[in-house]
Amino acid sequence: MELVHKLLPASKKKLVISSIGVLALVLFSVFVLVEATKAEVVMTDNGEIQTISTNSNTVGDLLQELGITVGTYDFLSHDETESIEDGMEITYKTAKQITVSIDGKEQVYYTTADTIEDFLSEQDLSFQERDEISHQPAEVTEDGLHIEVEKAYQVTINDGGEKKKVWTTGGTVNDLLKEADVDYEKDTDDRITPALDEEVTKGKTIAIVRVAIEDEEVTETIAFDIEERQDSSLLKGEEKVISEGEEGTVTKRFKVTKENGEEVSRELVSEDVKEESVTRVVAVGTKEEVQESNLVTLANETPKDSSQDGETITVTASAFTSECGGCSGVTATGINLGANPNMKVIAVDPNVIPLGSKVWVEGYGEAIAGDTGGNIKGNRIDVHVPSKSDAYSWGVKTVQVKVLN
Structure with missing residues (x-):
């Protein structure tokens, strides 16, 4: 500068100094003008707030200036083509990738929601209280978060x-x-x-x-036996009770198995006879009597003595009565037993004892072989008695039968 001062005349010196001052003034004016035209913008970038003075014309220009690239799922509060205005507040959020697995089936979502609750609501994903979710609704979302859901x-x-x-x-x-x-x-x-x-x-x-095993005690009666004793003082067909029978009692213990309250099995564990039964003794008449037949063909015939000669057969004898259900009361040979309840008639197998034969039956007396029966086959007969009680008393016996004619 001293050299300039020495070389230039005083007038020239003044001119140089003046030019430098003007240039500085211009530059200062330009700086002031540029600063004066800048817009002040409040920028929120993923939660970080900063105030920026910018000469960018658009929101996109500002983001480029800040090095921000907006992705497909990112959130931007303004369109990138929108002009920058002083006092503008711009918000930008980067989207997070969240994977949701429902019963093992995965799906990827992108969101800018802050909490899991907001994310689920945003994606219209709703679950019941009984469903099992790996994260709590209030938890903050993070990029790469994996939410697992098991639906009930x-x-x-x-x-x-x-x-x-x-x-x-x-x-x-x-x-x-x-x-x-x-x-x-x-x-x-x-x-x-x-x-x-x-x-x-x-x-x-x-x-x-539900299985329950219980002990059960039951008291049961013991039926008495019936003993028959032949009595020659009583007419055949007559009975007299000599001594009444008495039932006994026995106590039985069972192991009872129930399933869901229903009995499925019962096992006898023990039994204790408390009182023995007493046999009933009945006198059964054996005295013969001569019977008159109501049949015309037999009315005037005199029955043969049972001791006379004839073929003797050993048979099984049961008893029947005209009172049986479904019975007509008329035999195969036309005898009306309903009208003649005391008539001695037996049912036979015609191949063994011919129908119409006179017979003598041990313990029953003389009778007519006047009927047949579906169960009367071979050496088996059925003797007619006046009543059902008589039939029960007769029971089933093995007797001798003589064919008299």
Whole structure:
């Protein structure tokens, strides 16, 4: 500068100094003008707030100036083509990638929501309270977050015949029964299917068979026997009770198994006779009497003595009465037993004893072989008696039969 001063005349010096001053003034004016034309913008970038003075014309220019590239799923409060204005507030959020797995099926989402609750609402994903979600609704979303959801389903529990449906997201049968407050004991006879350690599946029914084993004591009567004694002082067909029979009693103990309250088996454990039965003794008449037949063909015939000669056959003899249900009371040979209840008639197999034959039957007397029967085959006969009680008294016997003619 001293050299300039020395070389230039005073007038020239003044001119140089003046030019430098003008240039500085111009530059200062330009700077002031540029600064004066800048817009002041409040920029919120993923939660960070800063105030920016910018000469950018559009929002896109400002973002480029700040090195921000807006992705497809990112949030920007203004369109990138919108002009910058002083005092403008611009908000930008980078989208986060979140994977949601529902019952093992995955789907990827992008969101700028701050919390999981907001994200689920944004994506219209709703779950029931009983569904199992890996994260709490109030948790903050993060890029790369993986949310796992197991949706609850219904399982039927048949507890001793009473059915109820419960919600579950899986686990073992044992876990489910505990969740459903179903009481059971492992060391009992109860049966649970599927097994306690098996996994529960959708639509499965868990069955509990409640098994109860009880001791039961029962007192039963013992029927008395009937003893028949032949009595020659009584006419045949007559009976007289010599001594009444008495029923006895026995106490039986059973082991009774019940399933769901229903008896399924009964096992006799012991029996104790408390009182023995007393046999009933009945006198049965054996005295013969001559009977008159109502049949015209037999009316005037004199019955043969049972001791006369004739073919003797050993047969099984039961008894019948015209009072039986469905019986007409008329025999195969036309004898009306309904009108003649005391008539001695027997049913025979015609191949063994010819129909119409006179016979003598041990313990019954003389009779007519006047009827047949579906069960009367071979050496078997059926003797006619006046009443059902007489038939019961006769029972089934083995007797001798003589064919008299």
